[in-house]
Amino acid sequence: xxxxxxxxxxxxxxxxxxxxxxxxxxxxxxxxxxxxxxxxxxxxxxxxxxxxxxxxxxxxxxxxxxxxxxxxxxxxxxxxxxxxxxxxxxxxxxxxxxxxxxxxxxxxxxxxxxxxxxxxxxxxxxxxxxxxxxxxxxxxxxxxxxxxxxxxxxxxxxxxxxxxxxxxxxxxxxxxxxxxxxxxxxxxxxxxxxxxxxxxxxxxxxxxxxxxxxxxxxxxxxxxxxxxxxxxxxxxxxxxxxxxxxxxxxxxxxxxxxxxxxxxxxxxxxxxxxxxxxxxxxxxxxxxxxxxxxxxxxxxxxxxxxxxxxxxxxxxxxxxxxxxxxxxxxxxxxxxxxxxxxxxxxxxxxxxxxxxxxxxxxxxxxxxxxxxxxxxxxxxxxxxxxxxxxxxxxxxxxxxxxxxxxxxxxxxxxxxxxxxxxxxxxxxxxxxxxxxxxxxxxxxxxxxxxxxxxxxxxxxxxxxxxxxxxxxxxxxxxxxxxxxxxxxxxxxxxxxxx
Amino acid sequence: xxxxxxxxxxxxxxxxxxxxxxxxxxxxxxxxxxxxxxxxxxxxxxxxxxxxxxxxxxxxxxxxxxxxxxxxxxxxxxxxxxxxxxxxxxxxxxxxxxxxxxxxxxxxxxxxxxxxxxxxxxxxxxxxxxxxxxxxxxxxxxxxxx
Numbered sequence: 260x261x262x263x264x265x266x267x268x269x270x271x272x273x274x275x276x277x278x279x280x281x282x283x284x285x286x287x288x289x290x291x292x293x294x295x296x297x298x299x300x301x302x303x304x305x306x307x308x309x310x311x312x313x314x315x316x317x318x319x320x321x322x323x324x325x326x327x328x329x330x331x332x333x334x335x336x337x338x339x340x341x342x343x344x345x346x347x348x349x350x351x352x353x354x355x356x357x358x359x360x361x362x363x364x365x366x367x368x369x370x371x372x373x374x375x376x377x378x379x380x381x382x383x384x385x386x387x388x389x390x391x392x393x394x395x396x397x398x399x400x401x402x403x404x405x406x407x408x409x410x411x412x413x414x415x416x417x418x419x420x421x422x423x424x425x426x427x428x429x430x431x432x433x434x435x436x437x438x439x440x441x442x443x444x445x446x447x448x449x450x451x452x453x454x455x456x457x458x459x460x461x462x463x464x465x466x467x468x469x470x471x472x473x474x475x476x477x478x479x480x481x482x483x484x485x486x487x488x489x490x491x492x493x494x495x496x497x498x499x500x501x502x503x504x505x506x507x508x509x510x511x512x513x514x515x516x517x518x519x520x521x522x523x524x525x526x527x528x529x530x531x532x533x534x535x536x537x538x539x540x541x542x543x544x545x546x547x548x549x550x551x552x553x554x555x556x557x558x559x560x561x562x563x564x565x566x567x568x569x570x571x572x573x574x575x576x577x578x579x580x581x582x583x584x585x586x587x588x589x590x591x592x593x594x595x596x597x598x599x600x601x602x603x604x605x606x607x608x609x610x611x612x613x614x615x616x617x618x619x620x621x622x623x624x625x626x627x628x629x630x631x632x633x634x635x636x637x638x639x640x641x642x643x644x645x646x647x648x649x650x651x652x653x654x655x656x657x658x659x660x661x662x663x664x665x666x667x668x669x670x671x672x673x674x675x676x677x678x679x680x681x682x683x684x685x686x687x688x689x690x691x692x693x694x695x696x697x698x699x700x701x702x703x704x705x706x707x708x709x710x711x712x713x714x715x716x717x718x719x720x721x722x723x724x725x726x727x728x729x730x731x732x733x734x735x736x737x738x739x740x741x742x743x744x745x746x747x748x749x750x751x752x753x754x755x756x757x
Numbered sequence: 758x759x760x761x762x763x764x765x766x767x768x769x770x771x772x773x774x775x776x777x778x779x780x781x782x783x784x785x786x787x788x789x790x791x792x793x794x795x796x797x798x799x800x801x802x803x804x805x806x807x808x809x810x811x812x813x814x815x816x817x818x819x820x821x822x823x824x825x826x827x828x829x830x831x832x833x834x835x836x837x838x839x840x841x842x843x844x845x846x847x848x849x850x851x852x853x854x855x856x857x858x859x860x861x862x863x864x865x866x867x868x869x870x871x872x873x874x875x876x877x878x879x880x881x882x883x884x885x886x887x888x889x890x891x892x893x894x895x896x897x898x899x900x901x902x903x
Contacts, residue, residue, distance in 0.1 A: 309894075310892060312892070313892045313894065426809060426815065430805035433801035436794065437774060437802065440794055444791040452777060479831055482831055483830065483831065647866075648868050648872075649876060651865075652858040655834075656858065656884045660850070660884055660888050663896075663897070669846055672841075672845070683831075684759070687821070702794070706789075
């Protein structure tokens with residue numbers, strides 16, 4: 260009952276004109292980002308992060324999360340209609356969705372994708388609502404040693420989410436950690452790696468890093484080619500699925516929700532993995548697997564449910580423990596830090612208004628997205644006609660204004676540019692930035708927690724053996740790290756990013 | 758070639774970090790000193806860089822680097838960003854962003870003149886309105902006050 264009471268409180272927070280407006284804006288931008296192939300949810304979130312500076316935390320975070328799950332909705336539209344997935348989690352939807360469109364059933368595929376997304380989003384949010392009080396009780400037992408153990412655990416978990424070469428991922432993790440140590444040491448006031456530059460005394464600005472790595476690097480990649488316009492000539496009819504479609508889809512929808520929720524919660528999961536796992540599961544469970552790839556509606560319902568449920572699932576470790584499971588949630592964690600909010604286990608207890616407000620905004624956002632996507636699917640598909648040269652100046656200016664607005668310091672622009680160029684080169688060489696970003700955000704908390712733990716402990720490092728929860732996290736981290744390194748085969752550098 | 762160079766950079770970065778971390782001090786009276794975590798990072802970076810450098814299989818099979826016109830487009834965008842970062846404090850956001858956007862649209866995106874002008878005006882006006890008016894962030898102004 261507590262959960263319901265808290266959720267009602269969240270709705271009372273979100274039901275203000277300003278919060279609803281920004282949730283709506285986030286839903287629209289998210290759908291657009293999902294539709295347009297030139298820009299992914301990560302780049303969009305990075306570029307729009309500065310917009311949240313002047314907003315109330317609930318409005319800002321509500322908008323950013325709406326962009327995240329809005330992109331999942333939007334991505335399916337272009338996957339189905341023109342076989343161009345606007346973002347990675349919708350790649351699998353294109354397999355059967357576009358086949359359905361070719362058979363003249365685009366409306367049913369779009370309708371089912373939107374409904375499955377809505378159902379899964381709502382189911383996953385209900386799960387988050389009832390899981391959170393359990394986690395809150397657990398979080399009350401946290402002090403600096405437990406925090407250190409948790410952050411260590413979070414960093415080790417990052418090893419499991421590395422795309423491509425694990426070795427390159429470990430390297431990026433270390434570089435991210437190192438970048439976070441730049442600046443004045445808060446304990447003894449000593450400068451670390453500032454190279455005598457006063458602009459670096461306060462550390463590297465997270466916005467410069469994020470906008471450089473995800474915004475500028477993306478602009479550079481997109482500038483390599485001149486994008487062509489795509490036209491959608493046909494009209495879309497029959498958005499409401501038939502009874503047979505419903506019969507075939509309701510179970511895949513439920514299964515997809517569970518798969519998505521689970522893969523959203525585990526580190527390294529997220530919407531992309533969830534949608535592929537759901538598709539594989541549906542294909543395996545189907546009476547006639549040969550239908551898959553030829554326009555099976557289960558191949559749309561399952562993955563679409565999974566990628567939306569994964570978004571909600573990924574909010575659990577982020578909001579309740581302060582551990583991001585993927586790059587997007589790492590960025591949302593960065594947004595919390597920018598807003599001056601300390602992420603971590605005490606977050607739900609200390610800021611229930613924000614936590615429940617954001618959860619409520621996700622319910623509302625799902626309704627917005629259903630209304631935006633079902634009747635307006637054709638309109639969204641027409642957005643593919645927008646040439647990149649229209650978006651390009653806007654993206655460029657957003658990246659500059661966004662970076663500059665943090666500290667009103669031109670030095671941040673140089674840092675952004677540096678990270679952008681380095682990010683472009685690293686992208687070409689198939690480095691994954693997620694470990695860098697996660698380490699960059701978690702490192703200061705980890706270092707501070709370790710120092711606080713040792714200061715408060717009369718027995719030095721033995722404090723980690725005296726506190727069961729901290730011991731558990733440290734042991735789990737060591738075991739997980741050993742398991743990663745025992746997988747010798749996967750540790751060997753691989754050439755491609757999946 | 759580029760990848761090998763990058764791997765050498767990783768090794769040097771790791772070694773440099775280790776030396777710097779050693780000078781900062783690894784352990785203090787109450788536990789880790791300023792250099793402990795950087796030392797750990799330095800060791801990891803140097804070792805990973807070295808392994809990547811020595812293992813042939815670690816190299817990306819066929820990295821696609823931009824050539825010709827593609828390369829010029831990339832250089833154009835970077836040059837545009839550099840010129841904007843330099844000019845921003847002197848001429849303000851409106852002028853520097855308008856010039857950069859227009860030049861990039863002409864040179865990189867090969868837009869038509871009228872289209873470039875319209876896109877430049879709309880983009881700059883939109884960003885100034887959203888950040889300057891709606892969000893109340895102060896954008897750098899030029900000597901003429903805007």
